Every structure is written in structure tokens, then in C-alpha cells.
Amino acid sequence: MPRYRIQYSKRGSSCYISHLDLVRTLERAFRRAGLPIAFSEGFNPHPRFSFAAPLPVGVEGLAEVLEVELQEPVEHKDLAQRLNGTLPPGLAVLEVTSVPDNAPAPMATLTGAGYVVHIDADDLPGPLPEGAVQDFLDQERIEVTRKSKDGKEKIRDIRPGILKMEVLSQVSGLTVQLELKTGSTMNVRPEEVMEAFFRFTGMTLDKADLEIVRTRLF
Amino acid sequence: MEKQLDKILRRVQKPGRYSGGEWNAVRKDWQSTDVKMAFAFPDVYEVGMSHLGLQILYGMVNDREDALLERVFAPWPDMEEQLRNTGLPLTSLESRRPLRDFDIIGFTLQYELSFTNILNMLDLAGIPLRSADRAGGDYPLVVAGGPCAFNPEPIADFIDVFVIGEGEEAVNELLDAYLSARRSGEGRRDLLLRLAGCDGFYVPSLYRVEYNEQGTVHMVTPVGKNVPALVRKRVVADMDAAYFPTRMVVPAIESVHDRAMLEVQRGCTRGCRFCQAGVIYRPVREKEPQTLLRHAGELLCSTGWGEISLTSLSTSDYSRVAPLVSELIKQHGPAGVNVSLPSLRVDAFSVGLAREVQKVRRSSLTFAPEAGTQRLRDVINKGVTEDNLMEAVEAAFTAGWHSIKLYFMIGLPTETDEDLHGIANLARRVLNKGHALVRAKGRLKVTVSVSSFVPKSHTAFQWEPQNTMAELKRKQALLRDLLRGRGLVFKWHDPQSSFLEAVLSRGDRRLAPAIEAAWQNGARFDGWSEFFDLGKWQRAFESTGVDPRWYAYHRYEYNDTLPWDHISAGVSKKYLVREHRRSMEGAITPDCRNGRCPGCGLCTTLATKPYLAGGETVAPLPDTVQ
Ligand code: SF4
Numbered sequence: 001m002p003r004y005r006i007q008y009s010k011r012g013s014s015c016y017i018s019h020l021d022l023v024r025t026l027e028r029a030f031r032r033a034g035l036p037i038a039f040s041e042g043f044n045p046h047p048r049f050s051f052a053a054p055l056p057v058g059v060e061g062l063a064e065v066l067e068v069e070l071q072e073p074v075e076h077k078d079l080a081q082r083l084n085g086t087l088p089p090g091l092a093v094l095e096v097t098s099v100p101d102n103a104p105a106p107m108a109t110l111t112g113a114g115y116v117v118h119i120d121a122d123d124l125p126g127p128l129p130e131g132a133v134q135d136f137l138d139q140e141r142i143e144v145t146r147k148s149k150d151g152k153e154k155i156r157d158i159r160p161g162i163l164k165m166e167v168l169s170q171v172s173g174l175t176v177q178l179e180l181k182t183g184s185t186m187n188v189r190p191e192e193v194m195e196a197f198f199r200f201t202g203m204t205l206d207k208a209d210l211e212i213v214r215t216r217l218f
Numbered sequence: 219m220e221k222q223l224d225k226i227l228r229r230v231q232k233p234g235r236y237s238g239g240e241w242n243a244v245r246k247d248w249q250s251t252d253v254k255m256a257f258a259f260p261d262v263y264e265v266g267m268s269h270l271g272l273q274i275l276y277g278m279v280n281d282r283e284d285a286l287l288e289r290v291f292a293p294w295p296d297m298e299e300q301l302r303n304t305g306l307p308l309t310s311l312e313s314r315r316p317l318r319d320f321d322i323i324g325f326t327l328q329y330e331l332s333f334t335n336i337l338n339m340l341d342l343a344g345i346p347l348r349s350a351d352r353a354g355g356d357y358p359l360v361v362a363g364g365p366c367a368f369n370p371e372p373i374a375d376f377i378d379v380f381v382i383g384e385g386e387e388a389v390n391e392l393l394d395a396y397l398s399a400r401r402s403g404e405g406r407r408d409l410l411l412r413l414a415g416c417d418g419f420y421v422p423s424l425y426r427v428e429y430n431e432q433g434t435v436h437m438v439t440p441v442g443k444n445v446p447a448l449v450r451k452r453v454v455a456d457m458d459a460a461y462f463p464t465r466m467v468v469p470a471i472e473s474v475h476d477r478a479m480l481e482v483q484r485g486c487t488r489g490c491r492f493c494q495a496g497v498i499y500r501p502v503r504e505k506e507p508q509t510l511l512r513h514a515g516e517l518l519c520s521t522g523w524g525e526i527s528l529t530s531l532s533t534s535d536y537s538r539v540a541p542l543v544s545e546l547i548k549q550h551g552p553a554g555v556n557v558s559l560p561s562l563r564v565d566a567f568s569v570g571l572a573r574e575v576q577k578v579r580r581s582s583l584t585f586a587p588e589a590g591t592q593r594l595r596d597v598i599n600k601g602v603t604e605d606n607l608m609e610a611v612e613a614a615f616t617a618g619w620h621s622i623k624l625y626f627m628i629g630l631p632t633e634t635d636e637d638l639h640g641i642a643n644l645a646r647r648v649l650n651k652g653h654a655l656v657r658a659k660g661r662l663k664v665t666v667s668v669s670s671f672v673p674k675s676h677t678a679f680q681w682e683p684q685n686t687m688a689e690l691k692r693k694q695a696l697l698r699d700l701l702r703g704r705g706l707v708f709k710w711h712d713p714q715s716s717f718l719e720a721v722l723s724r725g726d727r728r729l730a731p732a733i734e735a736a737w738q739n740g741a742r743f744d745g746w747s748e749f750f751d752l753g754k755w756q757r758a759f760e761s762t763g764v765d766p767r768w769y770a771y772h773r774y775e776y777n778d779t780l781p782w783d784h785i786s787a788g789v790s791k792k793y794l795v796r797e798h799r800r801s802m803e804g805a806i807t808p809d810c811r812n813g814r815c816p817g818c819g820l821c822t823t824l825a826t827k828p829y830l831a832g833g834e835t836v837a838p839l840p841d842t843v844q
Contacts, residue, residue, distance in 0.1 A: 013239030013470075016227060021234065021471045028241070028468060028522030031553070039554070058228045086522070088241040088470070208228045 001038045001048075002073040005106065006083075007095040010061040014090025019054035023047070025088065026066070032086035035079065038069040052106040052217050053113065053182055056189075060213045065106050067099055110183040112163060112218050115190045118211040121173040125203035128174065133165055136200045144192050158196070161188035165197075182217070219306070223314060226300040234471035235263035236297060238289075238311030241468040242520065244276070245312045246286040253285045253393050253400075255322040256310050256358075260335035261745070263291045267467070268475035270529060271326060271364065275389055277463030285393050288312040288320075289467075292335040293342065295742060295749070301342055308342040317343035321396060322359045324389075325377070327366030330722035331715065331745035333373055336362075337737040340376070347734060349378045349423055353406060361392065367420075368451075368498055369675040369782040372725040372733060374422035378410065382418045382785055383451030383498070384484075386460055391416055415444040418452035420785060427727055427781075433768060435726060435779045450786045453826050457484055457503035464516035468523065477525035477558065478517045480510055482542065486531035487810045487828065490588070491599045491801050492630065494674035495531055498787045500820050502811060504831040507538045507545070514546060518555060526550070527558045534563040534571060535811065537832035543574055562610075564602045569613035582621030582665070583614045589630060590640025596804040597632050599678075599797075604644065611648050615655035621663040622648055628693045629671040629685035629716075632802070638693055641666060642700035649705050665707040668697060670716035674723050675782040676789065678797035681774040684720040686767075687713045714752040718744065720770040726781035729769070731762040790819030 010022070017025055027047045030037050039045040052065035074082075076096040083093050129135075136142070142159040164179035180188040191207045198205040227233035248254070257275060259266030266272060272289070279287035288310035293301060301308060307316040317323055317339070325336050337347050340360070346352050349360065362370070363381035370380045381388045395416060399409040414421040424445045428436040440447050454460045462481070469476060485502035486495065514526055526546065533539060546557050557575040562568040564585045572583060587602050589595045595602060611622055626641050645666045652662045670690050673682045685693070690713035701708040722729065735758035743749040759766045774780060776795050783791070793816075800807060807816050810828060821827045 013237040016233040016237040017470050018232075018234065024472065024476075025241075025468075025470065027524070031522035031524065032241075032519070036553075058233060086241075088468075089239045209225070210228075211224075 001069045001071060003067060003069050003099040003101065003103075004074075004076070004079060005097045005099045006066045006068060006079075006093055008061075008064050008066060008091060008093050010055060010064055010091055012060075012090035014088060015055075015058055015060045018057050019051075022055075023049060025091070029083060029086045029088070029091075030068075033082040035074060035082060036071040038071050050105050050107065052110045055214060058212070062213060063094060063216045064214070065110075065217050067106050108184065110217060111181065111185070113180055113182040114215040114218070115178040115180065116168065116175060116213045116215055117178060117190050117194055118175045118213075119173050119194075119205075119209055120211075123206070123209035124173055125198060125205060126201075128167075128170070129201055132201050133167055133176075133197070136197050137162065137165060139200070142193075142196050142200075144196050146192070158188045158192060161186045162193060165193065219309075220314060222304060222306055223309065226297070226304055226306065229300055230296045231294065232263075232471060235291065235294065236311065237470070238314070240470045241522075242465045243289075243312060243467050244280040244286070246280065248286075248313055248315065251284065251286045253322070253396055254320045255279060255285065255287045255324060255393065256317055256320040257287055257289050258317070258323050258325045258336075258339055259289070259291045260325055260332040260339060261292050261328070261743070262294055264469070264471065264473040266291045267469040267473040269326070269328065270479045270481060271385065273463045273466045273479070274461065275324075275385055276467065277465060278386065278461050279389060279393065281461075282390075282393070284397065286312075288315070290317060290339070292332075292339055292743070298338065298342065298742070307344050308339055318345060318358065320358045322361055322392070325360070325362040325364075327362050327364035327370075327373075329745055330366055330372075330719050331750075333722060333733055334737040334741040334744055336373065337376065337734060338742055341737075348375050348730075350375070352378070359396070359406075359409070363388070365494065365498060366723075368494070368785055368787060369723060369725070370420060370422060370785065371427075371727050371781045372722050372729040374727050375730040376733075377422065379413050380420040380422065381452070382420055382449050383787075384454050385452070386454050388416075388418050388452045392419075411442055411444070414440075414442065414446070418450065420449040421445070422727075425784065429726075429728075433772075434774070435781050435783075437779065438784045448784055448786050450824065451498065451788055453501075453788070453824050454484070454503070455826050457829065458505045458509050462513050464513055465520045466517065468521050475527065476523075477527050478514070478521055478523040479527050479529045480514050480517065481505070481530060482510060482528050482533055482536045482539070483530045483831075485828075486535065488532065488535070488601060489599050489797075489807055489809060489816075491597070491678035491797055492588075492627065492671060492674070494677050497676045497789050499531065500788060500818065501826055501828040502535075503829045504536055504538070506831050507542045510542060511545060511549070515549065518550060518553075524554055525556045525558055527560055529560060531561070532563060533559050533561055534565075534568040537830050539571065543571055547575065564606050564610050566609045566613040569610050569617065572614075573617045582623050582663070583619050584623040584625065585610055586625035587644065588625065588627050589633075590626060590637045590642070590644055593804060594630060594633060594637045594640070596806050597801050598627075598630055599801065599806050601806065601809065604647075607644065608647065608651065611651055612655065615652050620652065620656045620658060620661045621665070622652070623665040623667060624648065626666065626668045627671050628668050628697070629690050631671075631679060631682045633685075633693075635693075635696065638696055639700065641668070641697060645701060645706060649703075652705070662705050663707060664705060665709060666697070666701055667709040667711075668694065669711040670713050672716055672720045672723055675780070675785075676787045676794070678794050678801055680724075680780065680794065681776065681778075681798060683771045683773045684717065686771060687717050690716070712747060712750070715744065715747070715750050717766070717770055718752065718755055721766045724772075724781070725769050729764060732758045732764045732766075734758075735762050786823070788818075788820035788824045790823070793818045 038048045048069035050067040080093045141157045161181035169175040367380045413419045430436045483504040485499040739754040741754045
């Protein structure tokens with residue numbers, strides 16, 4: 001069955017749709033558009049969607065990646081147009097390409113993600129010391145604790161996962177650009193980095209104050 | 219404020235409950251729309267979005283050029299905390315406007331245990347709780363409708379106007395009246411008087427209630443010109459032609475019923491004597507299969523739902539249900555759409571239907587015999603026999619189901635322990651039948667689920683006391699003992715919340731301070747077992763000098779004025795008295811669907827009649843007691 005790679009954005013009110021609900025939302029949008037999705041076999045058939053990386057609730061995505069199998073071929077432009085006509089506000093298809101049958105799943109080839117993180121001036125715990133980002137990155141190790149699924153706390157070094165960190169603006173608050181390793185080999189989250197960074201500068205940060213946008217997947 | 223709202227949305231568990239922007243949601247231009255109404259559902263988003271009435275009114279009002287309707291749901295406690303901490307007001311989903319900016323706020327009253335959420339929502343909106351305190355200011359008109367409006371008295375002090383009965387026509391009249399009042403420069407009181415003169419509108423502040431020394435209501439007197447002594451419910455005469463929302467809002471987060479809803483009929487005439495819905499939605503009005511098929515097609519196409527549910531109080535009673543189901547499957551099955559039937563009658567026919575719609579028998583089948591012995595089933599007029607049940611479960615086991623759920627009610631009038639033994643015996647007979655028919659014996663399961671009887675207004679049992687909590691607990695314990703064993707599962711409902719439900723169902727205006735005090739004590743989401751706390755209510759009753767036991771356990775006399783007697787569901791009190799007497803004799807009353815009208819008085823009073831899509835109609839009797 002034909003397989004398509006769909007690049008889409010998830011912004012505005014749609015960023016509050018959880019990943020599971022997004023699957024439902026997309027399935028309905030495909031139905032409304034009259035695009036027949038292929039379903040898995042078995043007891044509880046589910047649509048053949050495959051995502052590069054689920055987006056956490058509250059995070060906007062500018063160029064997310066989804067692969068879908070359809071029951072019959074559709075032209076790329078047609079697929080994009082029809083789907084854009086039936087997606088709820090905030091979700092939009094940017095580009096459609098075909099994927100060969102034997103291509104690996106998008107999750108398997110993913111290595112990193114780009115983010116822009118913003119904190120409002122009111123929420124900034126204090127002024128940033130000169131050169132703080134460079135000093136932060138110059139550390140050999142950056143340790144964070146993360147709870148694993150069984151509830152145990154584990155200490156991890158995320159420094160190798162931070163590919164890039166740059167202050168974009170300090171005009172109204174702080175805006176930072178990040179490039180982080182994402183995928184099966186290493187997975188670093190932007191809020192972890194920001195928390196570690198503020199801790200490094202001696203300040204505490206409320207993670208819920210972060211406005212996070214995922215700008216790209218690579 | 220948008221920005222602030224986004225900030226608090228990042229701090230709550232499920233922000234999708236408040237963010238709006240769903241498919242088919244309507245956002246109109248605020249400035250250029252004449253009248254703005256909010257539909258307020260006093261429960262969480264996932265519950266409210268499963269409610270058909272919301273979808274109907276939402277579509278109807280937003281179809282008008284001069285009006286808009288936006289939604290607001292009860293904020294979950296984590297959201298309430300954020301709103302209170304930041305001082306942000308409660309806002310609508312569509313335009314994120316504070317509720318205070320609306321002209322009308324319409325609450326839906328689906329269950330009594332949502333009353334504290336109403337107060338909480340008003341408070342979070344910065345609107346005074348009591349209608350008397352809103353009289354002077356420029357506050358939205360607070361309206362409420364739905365099943366609990368049939369005994370509106372416990373919350374009468376908080377609501378400006380109740381809509382009694384079906385809302386389709388009434389909501390348009392409400393908006394029109396509001397617009398006319400504004401055009402002619404009328405004040406709030408004039409508007410209330412104007413509304414009180416319309417059919418089905420009850421303005422509680424225009425009625426004076428006096429009480430007897432014994433505690434019962436002495437008299438309810440309308441005050442003001444054109445204020446009727448009796449407010450009759452509204453009924454949509456022609457259901458087939460009635461508005462039906464084919465562009466339903468598709469919830470953004472998974473809801474309790476996350477599927478297309480097709481209302482096949484309204485009303486149920488089986489006449490179970492405990493059932494309030496059976497009275498307040500009379501007469502039965504079926505829709506034509508052609509209309510339903512058309513609506514189903516439009517609905518599925520506009521929403522993309524992969525499931526369509528045939529809703530009504532008893533869908534297998536719909537006279538054209540079998541052809542409708544097969545046609546729906548034929549038309550939409552190939553696109554992967556499932557048909558679901560929410561309520562099954564206890565018979566083999568219904569199992570046959572379930573079999574047709576459910577190709578894979580994964581879930582269990584549920585039947586509601588309601589009582590364990592034929593004697594008690596006759597008392598409650600539940601026209602189900604043991605043979606019906608055995609036939610139904612035989613059909614179910616043969617068709618491949620191995621899990622059966624049985625619903626019963628305990629604490630029904632005249633119930634004895636023999637009836638409880640009857641429940642256990644029935645369950646065992648069903649289990650034995652399963653042993654004989656089910657191959658995978660290990661998966662065989664019979665679940666007995668019992669709820670406690672709550673006497674409801676406008677029913678034949680409205681005079682009856684509820685069993686005490688201690689008695690209900692004793693009965694539950696007895697059943698638990700009787701239902702031990704492999705393959706049997708026993709589930710029960712907390713008698714404490716049934717007690718509160720009885721108090722609020724049978725209450726009068728003197729409950730208002732207690733409800734307010736309970737809210738102040740922190741009572742919220744009382745219908746949710748994780749939040750329900752009778753202690754908060756008990757303290758509230760004590761501090762306001764209300765004896766809740768009197769309300770739940772008091773037996774009313776036939777000649778007592780009941781707190782809700784000035785609200786008419788169309789069924790005559792004489793008929794209810796007769797039904798109550800017949801029930802005590804164990805005499806059953808046939809369904810008026812079968813062509814014989816037992817004379818409930820509704821059709822003549824409301825100038826309506828039952829309508830069956832099969833063609834047969836019933837000639838209603840004049841309101842006489844035979
Ligand atoms: S008046 Fe007769 S026909 Fe009409 S709802 Fe009552 S019982 Fe049925």
C-alpha cells in the first residue's frame with residue numbers, strides 16, 4: 001500500500017492535543033477528507049500512522065513528521081489540499097512526499113530536533129551572567145536526574161546530547177535556540193537543558209514558564 | 219489575557235479541556251452578534267462533550283444570524299486552583315471571553331450531584347450566586363434546564379429562569395424575548411416577567427413558597443401579573459422535523475462518548491415506576507428511518523467519527539430499529555464505521571441486534587432486569603420476565619459473548635430480603651447457562667451491579683422514602699455474601715451519594731443555604747467518587763439547620779403539596795397516584811406503545827401524541843382515572 005511522509009505543523013490551540021488524541025484527530029481528518037487510511041490487522045485495528053517523535057502537550061511543532069499508509073494512491077498535492085481542508089485549526093500539512101516500501105520508520109532515522117525556547121521577562125528568575133551559555137557548554141558533564149518508568153531516579157550526562165545552544169534574544173525575556181539529540185540513541189529534552197542551565201547559573205526555573213517550539217526534526 | 223491563559227494551561231493536567239479550537243466549533247464575530255449566550259456544563263469537558271443536548275443547542279443557536287452560543291465546562295480542581303491563584307475569570311472555549319461578558323448563561327442540569335459545580339462556575343466567573351444579588355447589577359441572565367429542572371426548588375435561589383422540558387423551541391424563544399426586551403429598553407425584572415409569561419419558563423423569584431408546621435410545603439403562589447400557577451413542560455411535537463445537529467463539535471480530547479450520536483426517538487413509554495426520564499420525555503416520538511439515514515450520512519461526513527451510536531432511552535424499542543441498523547451497516551460499514559447500541563432491552567431480539575452490529579464479541583453485554591423477583595418487577599412495572607432474561611443470555615452466550623452484566627436496583631419500595639436472594643438466584647442461573655454454553659469457561663463472567671433506589675419527582679414513587687444508608691449497606695453486604703464464587707463479580711454504588719441525590723431530588727427551597735455551605739466547604743464534582751465527601755455536606759446541613767434525613771426518608775402523603783407540584787411534566791398527579799396504588803398491588807400497566815393508552819393525561823394536556831415510525835399511533839385517552 002502506498003506510504004506517504006507528511007510534514008505538518010501543530011500550533012496554537014492544537015498544541016494542547018496530546019499525542020494519543022492527535023492520532024484520533026488525524027484519523028477523523030483523513031475520514032472527513034475521504035482519504036482511506038490503511039489499518040493494522042487484528043483484534044483492535046488501528047490506523048497505520050507512524051510518527052517521527054511524539055510532541056509533548058503544550059509544545060508547538062513547526063515541522064513535524066508523520067508517515068501514513070493509504071489504501072490507494074493519492075497525488076501529493078491532492079493529499080495535502082484535502083487534508084488541509086479538514087484539519088482543525090492549528091494543524092496544517094506543509095509537504096507530502098512518497099516513501100518507498102522498504103524505507104525504515106521515521107523514528108528509526110531521527111537523530112535530532114531543533115527548538116526555540118522562550119521565557120517572559122516577568123518569569124525570568126534573574127539577569128543572566130555574561131557568557132553564561134558558553135560557560136554552561138564548556139562543562140565536561142551536565143548531569144540531570146530523570147525518573148525512569150519503574151520510578152527509580154537515574155543520573156544522566158546530557159552534555160553530548162546538546163548539539164547547539166545559542167541566545168537569540170534578550171529583548172523581552174530570554175529566547176534560546178537549541179539543537180538536541182533526539183531518537184533511539186539519545187533523547188534530550190529542552191526543558192531539561194533549560195533547567196540545568198538555570199541551575200548552573202544559580203537560579204531556579206519553573207519549567208511551566210517555558211514556551212517551547214520545536215522548529216525542526218533531523 | 220490570552221497569554222496568561224496559555225501560561226496556566228501549561229500548568230494543568232489536560233489543557234485540551236479548555237483550549238477549544240475543535241473541529242466544527244463555531245467562532246462568531248463578537249461585536250456584530252446581537253445576543254451572546256454561553257452553554258455551561260457543570261461537569262468536566264469529557265462528560266459535557268458527550269451530551270447530545272449540548273450539540274443540539276449549539277448548532278441551533280449558532281445557526282441564527284443574531285446569536286452566538288459558546289461552551290464552558292466545569293474546571294477540574296487543578297484548573298480551578300490556577301484560576302484562583304492567578305485571579306483569572308472563567309472563560310468560554312470559543313472566544314476565551316469571561317462568562318460575565320455574556321448576555322445569558324445556560325446551565326444544563328443533568329444530575330443533582332453537579333449543583334455545587336454550578337455555584338463554583340458562577341463564583342469563578344465573578345457572578346453573584348444568588349439571583350437576588352444579581353438583580354441590581356448588569357449581570358448575565360442565569361438560565362437552567364434539563365431533567366433536574368423538574369424539581370428546580372433546591373437551586374431556585376441561584377437561578378433566574380428555568381426552562382422546563384425540551385429546549386429546541388424554548389431556546390429560540392428565550393433569545394427572542396431577550397432581544398425584544400433589550401430593544402424596548404426593559405430592565406431585568408421586566409424581562410423576567412416577560413419570560414414567566416412564556417410557556418415552559420419558570421421564574422422562581424416570582425413565586426412565594428409557604429411551609430406547614432410539619433415541614434411540608436403549604437402553598438406556592440405566583441406573584442405578579444401573567445405569572446402562571448402551573449408551569450408546563452415544553453414538548454417538540456414533530457421530532458422528525460425537529461432540528462438535528464449534523465455538524466457536531468468533535469472533541470479534541472477523548473470523551474466519555476466519543477462518537478456520532480443519532481437520536482432515533484425521544485421518550486419511552488414502558489412506564490417503569492421509578493424512572494423519571496420515562497415521564498419527563500413523554501410521549502414517545504420516533505423519527506422516520508429515512509430522516510435518520512440522511513442525518514447519519516451528513517453527520518459521519520462532517521465529523522469523521524468512525525462510530526455511530528443510536529441513542530434514546532430504549533433504542534431496541536424503536537419500531538424500525540432492525541431495518542435501520544442493517545441499512546446503516548450497509549451504507550457505512552465498508553468505510554469502517556461501527557454502529558453501537560447503548561441500551562439493550564432484555565430479550566433475544568436485542569441480542570440479535572447487538573450481534574449484527576458487533577462483529578467481534580469483545581465487550582460484555584449488559585441487561586437491566588432491575589429487580590430480582592417477578593413480584594418486585596411487577597411492583598416497579600418493569601415488563602421483564604425471568605424467561606426473557608434467560609432467552610437473552612442464551613442468545614448472547616450462543617453468539618459468542620462470555621461476559622454478561624446485570625443491573626439491579628436495591629432499596630425499591632416493598633423490597634424484602636427475598637428479592638435480594640432473587641438477584642443472586644438470577645445471577646447464578648445466568649452463570650449456569652454460561653457453563654452449559656460457553657466453551658472458554660475460564661473467561662465466563664457474570665457481573666452484578668447494583669445501584670440504590672432514589673425516589674424522583676414526577677414518578678409514581680415520588681412519595682416513597684429512600685432506604686436508610688444503614689439499610690442499604692446491610693443489603694449490599696448480604697448480596698456480597700450471596701454472590702461469592704468463581705465467575706461472579708459484584709459491584710455496588712456508594713449509598714452515601716445516593717442519599718445526597720435523594721435529598722437534592724426531593725428537596726425544596728430551604729436547601730439553598732446548605733448547598734451553598736457545602737460548596738464553601740469545598741464540595742465539587744460530587745458525582746465523582748474520587749471527590750465526593752459526605753462529610754462536607756453533613757457539616758453544611760448542620761451549620762444551616764437542615765435535616766437531610768427528613769428529605770430522603772420522609773414519606774409524602776398523596777394530598778401533600780409536593781415541592782415540585784407547580785412544575786408539570788404533563789402526566790397527571792391522579793395518574794401517578796393510581797400508578798402508585800397499582801404498584802402496591804403488584805398490578806402492571808401496559809406500554810402505550812402497544813396501542814392501548816392507560817391515560818397518563820399527557821397527550822390531552824399538552825396537545826401532543828405518540829408517534830411511531832411504523833405508522834401506528836395511539837389514541838390518547840382523556841385525562842380520566844379509570
Ligand atoms: S396520554 Fe396515553 S398515549 Fe399519551 S403518553 Fe400518556 S399513556 Fe401514552
